[in-house]
Amino acid sequence: MAYKVFWVRHIGSSCHGCFCEVRARIRRIADVNTTPLNSKIDDESICISRSDSQSFTLKDEKDEQYVFSFDKVFYEDSEQADVYEFLARPIVRDAVNSINGTIITYGQTGAGKTYTMEGGNILETDDRKKGLLPRVVDELFEDINLCGDTTTYKIKLSMVEIYMERVRDLFDLSKDNIQIKEQKGHGILLSGVTEMLISDGEEALKFLSSGIANRAVGETQMNMASSRSHCIYIFTVQKELTNEKRVSTGKLVLVDLAGSEKVEKTGAEGRVLEEAKTINKSLSALGNVINALTSSPHGKANHIPYRDSKLTRILQDALGGSSHTALLCCCSPSLCNSSESLSTLRFGARAKHIKASLRSCKEDMSDKNQETSLSPNDMKLKVVDTHQRILKKLKEKLDAETLNLIEEELVVDGLLSDPSLSEEVQSNHEGVILAPETIFEWKAVTNKLVVTIVEQEKHNRTLKDEYEVMRVEYDRMKNVNRFLKAKLRKTYAYLLMGWGFCLLGSWTQFKLVGNSNPEDYAIV
Template sequence: MGENENLGNIENVSGTSGTTGNEHGSGSGVHVYCRVRPPNEAEKTHGNGLLCVNVRSEQCIEISSSESKSDSETKERTFYLDHIFPMDTNQSYVYKTAAKPIVDQLFKGINGTVLAYGQTSSGKTFTMEGIIGDNEKMGVIPRMVHDVFETISNAEEHIEFQLKVSICEVYMERIRDLLDTSGTKSNLRIHEDKIHGIYVKDLSEYFVTSPEEVFELMALGHKHRAVASTNMNSYSSRSHLIFMLQLQQKNVFDSSIKVGKLFLVDLAGSEKISKTGAEGLTLDEAKTINKSLSCLGNVINALTDNTKNFIPYRDSKLTRILQNSLGGNSLTALIVTCSPSIVNESETIGTLRFGIRAKMVKNAPKVNQQYSVEQLQVLLNSAQRKLAERNNYIQTLEELVKKLGGELPENKPSGDKGGSIILNSSLNIGERKELQEGIIPGSEKTTLNMRTLDNDELDELEEAKQQLKENSEKITQLKQEISEKENNLKLMSEEKENLNIKLSDLIQELSQTKYQQQDQAETVEHLQLKNKSLIGELEQSQIHIHDLEARIEEYKSEESQRRNEEKENESNKAFQSLSSEIQQLREYLLAIRSNTDPKEDAAWSSEHKALLETIEDNVARIANLELQLKESNKGAKKLDINDQDTKSMLERMSQLDTNMEQLGKLYQKMVEQNSNLKSQSQLNERRLLRKEERIEQLERSLINAKTKYTKLLMQCNSLTKTIENISKLKPIFAKLAPPNIVKGIQGGGGKSSLVKA
């Protein structure tokens, strides 16, 4: 396929607001290309290296499956697009085939758009941007920038150019200016007027004069773009990136201006939560991305459905910005990127179906040119000259119609000097020829013909007139019946169309409900997985707490036993010491008693008192020792409380108790959310069932309508055959002259005979 063949014939006619880009008015369709990237390491591991993509030709791709499929299912898995790029396609070939033809038309004043669509981690950003500065791995945007400046450098000297660049992203349904360093332009609004069309208000615009300046702006934009890491992509885009370039050309000789806008869009990838493992903010971003892409799909479905009169561009910021690119004033190329792995088979099929649907969208590209005063004056003079020639031609036709006995309307439409011409329906081609030959009431030839008619001929003429009148009445009656049948048929067709519209709306609503249900099911699945994980953590925490409690009890029992043994040992030692002292005193006392004489009683008595005092002192000492032992026990208890290991264990135990309580609350909350989601899912299922019943009812009504339509069609065919049979009788009626047709007399040897004049 040639580069220029992708774009069709674009012709610049006239006008300051632009002219259509297709000669026949059918518009230019969206060109859809498919790029298949090589499998990555994760796909090789999880998918065992199995591939589901088979590139049959440059325009045909087939999705195979491990299961055996019927012929009809195989056809549903075969897709025909404008061009298929296999896994070994380089960046340069992708750009030259898909994007360069649109860039070339930019210099003719025609708007262009290149979009990249596909699941997450399918190669969209690599296709659109690649690696700037690497001649082999550069993507569409940097190659386009180089081509634009190269074309400008080779242009004629009397053409002046202006280039403006803007970069924004649609993140969480907010438009953010990626070139704004202040950080205040994070929620810009979309406006529309007759001068600018649809545009983002207050979006930064930078004039550029070299590719390097553009690449610096792109680097600045990348610093501000929202990205995150998921299970499928470590550098996943969380927003739709829109790179806008406006090219203005001014001819210094005639002051004419051409303006072309180029939109290069790197869409965020559609995500399946069960595969990406998104949670928290990343999960919210994924939901917003999927919703935005769903709105894009709804717009494309509405554009390709002839029964739809309303296009939901305003359902999302993305579709509103791209309104001209989808069904508007733009040449559009869509590059769908696919994973070849069997793991992503369903996502690849969904992406290709999106591309097939988008291929049916028709755009109306125009040349955006502003003419100078001199050019407008030349166009005005040409139009006035053509109008004068047309009026003269109409006047000549009116005079000819009057001569032929035709009628002209009394009230002529304004702006149309000639008006419309109404001819007498009773004049056939032969009769008009007779009129042209001079059979006009009042002429000499007509008077002679009237005089030669005899009575028999007049009776015959009257009879034919009566028969013709009856046949005319029958034909009129049949025409009325046909008209009634046609009206009924028209009503049935309108009813059928209304039913088709309702059915299409219900199917679309059913699709949205299924998508919401799928989203809720994925959310429930994610919450269940998280719930299981929390339950596992809770069980592990409980086991750990039980282990700590057992260790603490064991430590307490060992410590108590040790202290009791120490106390018992100290008491035994003190008791043994006192017992030995008392025993020594007793032995000493007995020895004294046995060895003393009466003379020494007084000395012994005094010594006995001293011993008693010593015993009393020892008893007091024992009491003091007992008090000291009690105080030591109290100190030991205080030391036990202040023990660092025990204290840390108590704190850990308290913290674990708190965590256990929080986990219990969280588990209860998860159970409640799961219950709510289950009830909501049941409610959605009931709604879905009601909608399916309604669809079945409408389908039955549609079948009945088709049956009625078939019956009416058969009746119409019968009436048509009747009319054809009547038409076959026209040669017979043609032999009978109508009342306003005059027959001439041809002389011949004294005998007169009637002949057709």
């Protein structure tokens, strides 16, 4: 039996979006969200065995085994509330704090993507069956109600689907070919899309229900109500502080991808077959973008093919821009679907290495030149405070010995003249006047520490790769050693048997000859 190991670096739940977080969900054999028409497809032969809460083993039809590790694995006994808690809650709270977030469900047809996103029904009252969408709505308004009277919120909801490479507005079906545009400072925008202003959770669920009813679905042998389009839900959260004339915006995007599928399994024909081809083409374009982002150093390839499909164009910010992104890989545990599950998990393993740069989207609602009203001294303090906060975070990542060496080098270079500059800035800056040279010193210190940390991370990755190679070689040598020992024991047993037969034959000859000289039959 062959074993192949796929190692994915684990980023804990406390990681604030530096990487695309990837989780996996294993569907129940008899799930509530789909009734397969072909009983052979959903058999009881299981191809996935759990290891722990972050890793499991998949066995394909050739009896090869693959070990996958992700940030979190939701097994068949996981509840909808568990998925929301670990997957969506941190991203929803980021959106309230004006940080963009994206949640994507990916997997084959019938693997549970739409059930995870919507639940049994978007208006579901049973809390156990509620999907991500109704829980997101509840969380948004709960967080907003806790903010008090000093903050004013507006939440807008848009809902589109990508059907046959056309972006359709599910709140206004007359808008069946929405254009995708990019605006500097705002990222990717959908021109003319309908935005519903929602005031409470009940109203939001009604809008969602009406939009879902307009979504394209079709019947296949894998799923009686198979989604024939990629559906995208966009919550825009605008926050305005009453004592400041400034609005900050956070965008929360949830993406229910259409299922990747093999035509021979779905039995697609005619229109459904054309839909399947378009779906697979856009998912292939998504895979190409992931490959381009992860195959180049620091995610900066010469060309990222975002424009190859409408899906990748809309997800441009989520994949390589300023978004806290989470990907949920939905899999079937059936052995007959092992090849599709393997493809889904490999996609997730690659996506784990996507980097994103989070930022808060803010717009000044007062005078555009308000920034220039600050005194020169205040502006200097603002710059120094920013660099000192960065420096403090960088120092926390370095061990004491490395930090001391860096500080000594900076003092020798004349970039750090006073050790007290390494300490956190005091909160009271009144009366302090900083020279431009001091600001440049802090910039140099920060930049040098950034370079050092990048080099350390690169060295750590190299060591991990070398360790993985050595571990594989060690396992191979152990197998060879075990094989040679078994062969040696077998050979030794054959020798003992041969020696015994020789003794038995000689003794028999001696008895038959009788009075002959025994020395003539001695064994030499």
